[in-house]
Amino acid sequence: MAKDFFKIEKNDTNTKARAGVITTDHSEIPTPIFMPVGTQGTVKAIYPRTLEEMDTRIILGNTYHLYLRPGTDIINKFGGLHKFMNWKGSILTDSGGYQVFSLKDLRKLSEEGAHFASYLDGSKHMFSPEKVVEIQRLLGSDVVMVLDECTEYPCEKKDAIKSMQLSEKWAIRSRKAFLEDSEPLYGFRQFQFGIGQGSMFADLRREYAQKLVDIGFDAYAIGGLSVGEPAELMYDMIEVTNEVLPLDKPRYLMGVGTPENILEAIERGIDMFDCVMPTRNARNGQLFTSYGKINIRNAKYKYSQELIDPMIDSYASQNFTLGYLRHLMLSDEIMGLMLASEHNIAFYLWLVRTAREKILSGEFSSWKREFLFRYNNPE
RNA sequence: UCCCAAGUAGCUCAGUUGGUUAGAGCAUCUGACUGUUAAUCAGAGGGCCGGGGGUUCAAGUCCCUCCUUGGGAG
Numbered sequence: 001m002a003k004d005f006f007k008i009e010k011n012d013t014n015t016k017a018r019a020g021v022i023t024t025d026h027s028e029i030p031t032p033i034f035m036p037v038g039t040q041g042t043v044k045a046i047y048p049r050t051l052e053e054m055d056t057r058i059i060l061g062n063t064y065h066l067y068l069r070p071g072t073d074i075i076n077k078f079g080g081l082h083k084f085m086n087w088k089g090s091i092l093t094d095s096g097g098y099q100v101f102s103l104k105d106l107r108k109l110s111e112e113g114a115h116f117a118s119y120l121d122g123s124k125h126m127f128s129p130e131k132v133v134e135i136q137r138l139l140g141s142d143v144v145m146v147l148d149e150c151t152e153y154p155c156e157k158k159d160a161i162k163s164m165q166l167s168e169k170w171a172i173r174s175r176k177a178f179l180e181d182s183e184p185l186y187g188f189r190q191f192q193f194g195i196g197q198g199s200m201f202a203d204l205r206r207e208y209a210q211k212l213v214d215i216g217f218d219a220y221a222i223g224g225l226s227v228g229e230p231a232e233l234m235y236d237m238i239e240v241t242n243e244v245l246p247l248d249k250p251r252y253l254m255g256v257g258t259p260e261n262i263l264e265a266i267e268r269g270i271d272m273f274d275c276v277m278p279t280r281n282a283r284n285g286q287l288f289t290s291y292g293k294i295n296i297r298n299a300k301y302k303y304s305q306e307l308i309d310p311m312i313d314s315y316a317s318q319n320f321t322l323g324y325l326r327h328l329m330l331s332d333e334i335m336g337l338m339l340a341s342e343h344n345i346a347f348y349l350w351l352v353r354t355a356r357e358k359i360l361s362g363e364f365s366s367w368k369r370e371f372l373f374r375y376n377n378p379e
Numbered sequence: 380u381c382c383c384a385a386g387u388a389g390c391u392c393a394g395u396u397g398g399u400u401a402g403a404g405c406a407u408c409u410g411a412c413u414g415u416u417a418a419u420c421a422g423a424g425g426g427c428c429g430g431g432g433g434u435u436c437a438a439g440u441c442c443c444u445c446c447u448u449g450g451g452a453g
């Protein structure tokens with residue numbers, strides 16, 4: 001008998017935070033968890049071996065990008081995305097809903113689905129909810145996301161309602177396609193998450209979350225946040241949504257965020273996160289460290305023989321100096337991207353791992369306050 | 380010694396028949412990045428236009444002279 005998909009180990013006494021375990025056929029995932037983003041079948045500039053060394057349990061892939069290149073036929077012939085990219089842990093694939101949003105100049109929406117032109121060669125494609133389920137079945141991801149529409153910010157309420165209604169129709173069709181026409185292809189289970197929308201309107205957020213719960217998914221994500229709104233507004237939307245979502249299912253806040261965003265969301269009951277920030281910003285010279293956010297290209301690190309971050313347990317963090325990493329980044333050396341990316345992911349994993357430990361030991365609130373004070377006020 | 384070419388930002392170079400506040404790329408410095416079209420993008424600082432003299436309402440641009448560098452001749 002397979003283990004429960006999600007089990008809560010401890011609820012925080014002072015806050016809505018919780019510590020739990022998600023179990024897929026590829027890995028046990030302690031929550032809260034951060035999932036590094038590997039859009040095109042690679043977490044950019046980091047070996048899978050390095051991710052394993054850092055105890056990464058789950059990464060993201062992207063339906064839209066992998067469908068356009070290399071294409072599902074190729075990944076299917078390799079036996080699925082895990083084998084294709086040699087990743088032994090779990091994989092969650094985003095549906096392409098975010099690309100429909102971020103590449104909006106290239107697409108048109110209808111009730112049937114999203115019609116779009118490939119950014120690679122201009123070829124025409126259509127993503128229906130059913131097709132997106134099928135693509136993720138061919139990819140073989142452990143967690144399949146529904147196709148949704150991510151609204152822009154700011155957004156008029158009538159547009160938010162219209163968008164929500166479209167996402168709802170898509171969610172119903174997605175669930176049906178997943179349950180009725182989507183037997184797993186590679187011998188392990190797949191789970192499907194619904195995605196809450198409703199822009200920045202609390203009543204819409206509640207209403208739509210309830211509709212998703214009524215449809216019934218393995219877990220629920222919160223989408224359409226961190227799209228330019230003030231952080232406080234995002235926190236409010238997380239709170240009202242989590243009031244409706246069932247306590248015994250994981251909650252996934254999509255695309256978030258900064259270390260501070262993540263701790264605030266954990267406090268409000270979020271279990272899963274993904275974000276390009278640690279990897280993208282690493283490649284652009286920004287490091288997240290236990291002593292604050294720094295830009296490694298700054299002249300003040302020219303002579304620094306300090307280690308990147310001795311507090312963080314990774315090869316990159318504990319074996320190379322700031323001055324050396326600065327040199328690599330300014331010289332456009334590939335190892336600079338690798339070390340910076342590895343460190344940032346190690347930091348994000350350390351952050352959620354420590355949050356979990358503190359929830360288990362009952363010290364989450366005080367630790368969070370102290371950490372953020374230190375992080376935001378570097379000596 | 381003579382002939383030719385070239386001297387403009389730290390570097391490599393644009394700069395129209397003389398006409399706004401002399402530009403670019405790179406470098407330097409700083410910032411941004413939130414379900415990745417991103418090893419990307421944005422901003423800033425930086426000039427006795429080789430020196431001097433002249434022509435002109437006006438010179439990086441035309442003339443003279445000197446200096447420096449490169450090439451060629453002897």
